[in-house]
Amino acid sequence: MTPWELGSGYVRVLAQRNQNSLLVKAANDLLKGDSPAGTMSEYIQRNAATDFLIDDEFGALPIWDGADQRPAVSIRDRGEKASSLLALDKSKKFLIRAYVDPVSLAKPGFNNGEPVWLDPDVRGGLTLPPANKATGDTDTVRQDLNTATLQHNGLYGAGVAVAIVDTGICKAHLAKRFGFEPDLNDGNSWTPPTVATKPGFHRIGHGTMCAYGVLAVAPNVTLLDYPLLLGRPAGEHTVSATIGEMMRGYLTLIWRWAVTGAIPQSALVVNNSWGIFHPSLDDFPPGDPQRYIDNPNHPFRLYVWLLTAFGADVVFAAGNCGGGCPNAVCLQRTEGMIMGANAYDEVLTLAGCDILDARVCYSSQGPSIAGMPPQKPDITAYTQFLGSKIQRGPRGFEPDTGTSTSCAVASGCVAALRTLRPPTATDPATMIAVLKATARPQGGAVPNYDYGYGIVRPVAAGRSLGIIIP
Amino acid sequence: MGGNWFGGNWFGGNWFGGNWSGGSGGGGSPVFAMRADRPLAEIAITRDYSAKFRDAEWDPDLRAIAILPEFLSQQVDGKYWQAAVALPPPTYPVTAKMINEVLVLAVAERPEALGEIVEENQNFQMRWLQLLNITATSHPHTFLLMKIMARVGEFAMVALKLQYSNPPGATAPPYWYQPRPSQVCPTLYPPVQVPGHPAYPAGHALIGTLTSECLADLLPQYKEPLRALAARVGMNRMIAGLHYREDIDAGARAAVAIRPFLQACKFYAATFELAKTEWQ
Structure with missing residues (x-):
């Protein structure tokens, strides 16, 4: 065909x-x-x-x-x-x-x-140009998030599955970077049929960076490798994955999480550091009900909704098209660039800040594209730090960048909290509400379109949930 | 005028159609200059007055050109090839969406694709030879078959590109055609020289798809990788900033429509049968 x-x-x-x-x-x-x-x-x-x-x-x-x-x-x-x-x-x-x-x-x-x-093309966030310097490292991020307190209270992410919907994980790289063997469940991972590499054995890249961000906060989670961004429609003129591929992976997750119970963990977090790059990639004109980028009734929404309805936390990156220094791929467009699933109501949408709490200038800002819930991003997390070392540049290792990284860090925070607070006790919508309410307000009136409700504070969220004793 | 002649390495002439070089063989004997003061001509040797230039000695690159009159005279379902292809006109004026799509690809995909883009700029049939593990020497008939596809593809490409002059409606000369994306948006900065012919339809997509579809008839076991290779080569031209998406789709569609005309040619069919014996 x-x-x-x-x-x-x-x-x-x-x-x-x-x-x-x-x-x-x-x-x-x-x-x-x-x-x-x-x-x-x-x-x-x-x-x-x-x-x-x-x-x-x-x-x-x-x-x-x-x-x-x-x-x-x-x-x-x-x-x-x-x-x-x-x-x-x-x-x-x-x-x-x-x-x-x-x-x-x-x-x-x-x-x-x-x-x-x-069924539009989608891609993972691009690594930003080397000019973007690290503002800290994994330890400074941990200090800012106060992971010591999380862990003192047992919030290591044990018993929580985190699906990395991305370009695949290289487990050996993570083991080398962390000095311990991360838990990755092959059986509950899913690889598109057009991909030859196996779970945990993918080329070092964006997906490994995201897994790193999660483990940096919640080291004991069970990773599920969903390299859906590597999937391609067979024999067609395209080099990227499509929403259809995402839906196949999401159906597998829904099935294993909600129907068969194959995922034995008590909570599931789904990290999505990807999106559609530019409105020109939607083939239909504005207002057309067949569109993806500004259509809350696209069928992918049903799958995202189902996962959250069954208690999974779905976390998305806002994107790297913020005013100030948008990624080149945004083609200078910085308004209404939180699009598609990244703007759904059910998901937690992440902006990015450096470890000095300043919004990184590429972090996509609200309001979302017209037609979608305008108040995005929801909260902000750290990025722009020397972390996974997945990429070497002319001056040494490049920092982990983009809202891809802040999304992964936030997924790690959610996973840590889920250690003692399964979705049966706190549903995903409540978890999002708690994260918003406990975030450190930033950027004037709250919520705003730069930081949402502010910078994530997992310890404050844990206190609010009653799983960290003051 | 031996084999693999390169009519000067200027673009627009010697590009990627029929005149691609494909490894050793099929290109005449090696050439060494004889010193003038010690010629071998004075040595009396037995002359072979029954010597023949064998069919196998033909330069396949030139031999393949003979397909053209046969191809042009073919009718399938009462139509000549160009009527059967029936491509719609290109979208003109080019839209912002068309350019943005190419720009996004240039930013997002070009760093990874650059090696392939440069390699495939000329002689991209080498990719097919590599996939099939063949050379002109190991599989001369298959090689000639590919040359036939390339010559027909090259001709069809030029004819189809000429078909859409002055896109919005035929007006008087001077003629103009669908601009290359980098003519609309120079910051696309194609990493290879922009070819000397218009954008629509895409030649790489046309010749690549024709090559893959025809070779898949010969080697059905390689159908999937052949198709994927053609799609990749076509897409790389878009990532390079040389084509809009509609160009590569139109090129590929033209190839699919051209294939039955090629199959109807006796020269092609005979070469195809000989090529089959090379794979037994």
Whole structure:
């Protein structure tokens, strides 16, 4: 399958289809770790259309009653009830990935009137230019966060799983840097089928930097390696992952966390130091319901919502397009650059500051892109410190930079707090509220669009939660 | 005028289409100048008046050019190739979105892709030879087949690029064509010289996809990597700032449409059969 077989231009979309035994089977294949291509070939044979090319490798993803419908679930429903509520054969609607002719797509009644959404390119945050000097190191970050007090109170992150949704982890590098062997669960990690390397054995890079940020605060967490940013649509003109790949990984997480209970830890934190770089990467014009960047009803939202509804904390980086020194990839655009999932209500969105508490000039500012909840970022965490040493520059190791790093540090803070406060006791929304309420206000009136509610203070949050005795 | 002649290394002429060099063989004998004061000509040797220039001695680069009249005269489903390709016109004026997409790629992907971009600028068919572990000597018919694809692809590319002059509507000369992205936005700074022909459709995508699709007929076991390679080579030209996304998509689509015309050519079909024997 190649999209240019269409004989026209193409848009890569996630298309809603009614339940069909083959789609149920394809979703099941995916969750079992098998290729859904065989099952999908049969589906494609029966549903062939000249202006609609279905990606058989992608399989099918359940969206139950539809992308804008929320199943009645609660944190305590994990296990049997979730298994019954989310059973694949109860999903009335499924998503498939397809390449479609843009002219056909614009016609009324396309896809039998069922909705279609963009499956856009997404990428991990870029390491910033070497001119950005470190303002401290891992120890100074730990001092600022007061991890000694966290650990004195047993908040090491033990019994907490942290999924690093990124470019993959190099466990040996982390072991070398920390001097201990981090816990990484291979069985509960998931690797896109187009990726050859195995969990914990990926090339040293962005994902390893994020894992480092988490471990620097919560050393005893169990890492789950989700190198979804390495996944690519097979045989297409693209070099990056897409939201569709993210959805496949998220479905796996939902399944293991909520349905099968394969993730045995008492809490799950999902670190997302990635996003869509620029509005030009959304193929549809503003206002189009098929868009991703400013559409709270894109189906990815359902998956993010499900994870949080079952008690997982989903943490996102705000982005590196702040006024002052936006990353080159922002093309000088600094307004409304918190886009897509990074701006969802359910997620904790991170700005970045250096260890002197000054906002780093590239940290994306609110308000979010029009159409999404405007009050973002939520809080701020540390970045711009000499930490993971994943990259060597002309003057030695480069600092860990970007809101990617602050996101990981915040995920570490959440994981530390979750050691003694599982989601059954404090749901993710309450955890976000506590983190906001206990943050050190910064930047004038609070909340503001630079720091959100301020700089994260995990010890204050722990006190507020009653797990750190004053 | 032996094999692998390079008509001067100026861009626009000697680029990547048919005239790519592919390792040893198929290019005539080695050349050594004979000293004038001690020629060997005075030595009487047995002359071979029945000597023949064998088919195998043909420079495949030139031999492949013979496909063109045959290709041009082919009809499939009652259409000549250009009617079957039927590419829509390029988007003109170029939009901010088109340029931004290329700029984002230039920033985000070019550092990693630079090595490939430079290597693939000329003679990019070497990538295919490497994938298949072949040379002109080890697999001469497969090599000639690739030259045929390249010659047809090169010709089709030029014809299709010429097809869209004065994009918004045909007006009188002087002609102009879809600008390269760096003509719209010079800070794209392509890391290789901007070719001497317009942007739409992309030649690398066209010839690369044609090569991969045709070789996949010969070697179905390599279908996936062949396609991925063509997609990569096409995409690298966009990362280089030489093409918009619609250029590479159009190039690839043109290749898919051209393939049946090539298959209908006797020269191609005969070479294909001979190439098959090299893989048994």
